[in-house]
Amino acid sequence: MITPVSTPRDAELFVRLPALLGGEAAGWSVPLFADTRRVFSPRFNTALAEWRVPRWLAWRDGRPVGRIAAARPVAGGALGHFGFLALEQDPATLRALLGAAGGWLAAQGATRLRGPLSFSINHEAGAQVAGFGGLPMPRMPRNPAWLPPMLEAAGLDPEMDLLACTLELAGETHRARFAPLLRRWPGRGDLRIRRLDPKRLGAEVALIRDIFNDAWAENWGATPVSAAEAETMARLLRPLLLRGTVLFAEWRGEPVGLLSLIPNVEQAAARLDGRLLPLGWAAMLRALLGGATSARVPMLGIRRRWRGTPVSAMALGALLAEGIGFAEHRCWRRLEISWILDHNHAMRQAMARLGAPETGRWRLWGAALPQPGA
Structure with missing residues (x-):
């Protein structure tokens, strides 16, 4: 089941979900909860006035098992983004989350979906496909190795790779x-x-x-x-x-x-x-x-x-x-x-x-x- 984030409890579960999924041990980066709350706080993140950013949670047996956000500028445009993606290793959950984000974006007039992007390419961008186990760096997301093939199996096409050089x-x-x-x-x-x-x-x-x-x-x-x-x-x-x-x-x-x-x-x-x-x-x-x-x-x-x-x-x-x-x-x-x-x-x-x-x-x-x- 997919539900929109509509209550303070939902919002806190959204913040904590990577940790609830096993965190670093399961391959997910876990930003400080306080930092993620600030990202979605209009008082701190004044750029929220320029974006529409709905969020959803995926549920199974009464517990949250996935999350996603969509992002689209208030000014509109053909491109919509998805991001803040974290979930259990389940293709059906991923398809449902992408369906929620993509359906909302299409209803807003977007014709193409791109991600993972936390708002825009100026913020956290991409899912890691190589270099697993390396030194973690600020704002460079970490995810399990199974996520990229699952995204492609869900019907997404690779568009661009972003590199880190050390x-x-x-x-x-x-x-x-x-x-x-x-x-x-x-x-x-x-x-x-x-x-x-x-x-x-x-x-x-x-x-x-x-x-x-x-x-x-x-x-x-x-x-x-x-x-x-x-x-x-x-x-x-x-x-x-x-x-x-x-x-x-x-x-x-x-x-x-x-x-x-x-x-x-x-x-x-x-x-x-x-x-x-x-x-x-x-x-x-x-x-x-x-x-x-x-x-x-x-x-x-x-x-x-x-x-x-x-x-x-x-x-x-x-x-x-x-x-x-x-x-x-x-x-x-x-x-x-x-x-x-x-x-x-x-x-x-x-x-x-x-x-x-x-x-x-x-x-x-x-x-x-x-x-x-x-």
């Missing part, structure tokens, strides 16, 4: 190779790398949004970050900036690119089964204040008009060199650059030169939606 700092050679190139470059005096200023967080987040919306605009599946999303981003960034940062590349005073680094607090969160109490908060605080041994680079990009120029190449190299130095200062042992579109050959070549091989792969699927009355 640099082990102990063997890093980028800075030694890049330094002489930078010294010989005539424009080196006009290139500056600076860190985000936490005292100007609002303005800095607006700059991140501006660069992101330009640098990622032509990517497959790109969705611009709205002002409301940027406001939520600022709230999420504050605790991570205790140890992480955002680096901006400026050419003659113009911001041309960025790189962000966030400490891997997921190493601690993955052991908490979603709970901050009684002692989970202490583990998270230790991770935020210096207990993490790795980090994720979720954003690395250059504005489009500089692509293919020496400024772009040198800015990218300088961002990576500064980021590696920052990571070394923090005593992080590895950096995961994630995610990268499978067909982004330029970035994959950059990762090969960096010495950061592919260590994980996530996939998005899609399907045409039957139209009402068809």
Whole structure:
């Protein structure tokens, strides 16, 4: 039986379902319950005003055995998303959940379904298809290996793979190779790398949004970050900036690119089964204040008009060199650059030169939606 999430009890079961299904031991990532509640809180996540996000639970013998959410912008469009997927290993339950989400999206006017996506591609994206058992990273979902084949058996077609590449700092050679190139470059005096200023967080987040919306605009599946999303981003960034940062590349005073680094607090969160109490908060605080041994680079990009120029190449190299130095200062042992579109050959070549091989792969699927009355 599939029912909409319509009561506070339903909403809490939706939040806790990955843990109820066995959590990490069963292959599911279990975000902190408090974080998932905030995602669906209009007071915290102001971007909810721009999306319609109904949720459903699957039941068997009086207990919840699956969950799914649909997401569609208030502005409409042909594409609808499904996400927050978690369930027991049962094809019938998956088909019923997809049917609930797809039926609602079709009734709203969507003609195609894509997912898993938690709202949009700017958030948690894909189901893991390779790299199982690797180091967990923030906002990189984990799922059992049986889920991808079950999605395809349910009639979804693979659309795109998203890659994670990992640099082990102990063997890093980028800075030694890049330094002489930078010294010989005539424009080196006009290139500056600076860190985000936490005292100007609002303005800095607006700059991140501006660069992101330009640098990622032509990517497959790109969705611009709205002002409301940027406001939520600022709230999420504050605790991570205790140890992480955002680096901006400026050419003659113009911001041309960025790189962000966030400490891997997921190493601690993955052991908490979603709970901050009684002692989970202490583990998270230790991770935020210096207990993490790795980090994720979720954003690395250059504005489009500089692509293919020496400024772009040198800015990218300088961002990576500064980021590696920052990571070394923090005593992080590895950096995961994630995610990268499978067909982004330029970035994959950059990762090969960096010495950061592919260590994980996530996939998005899609399907045409039957139209009402068809």
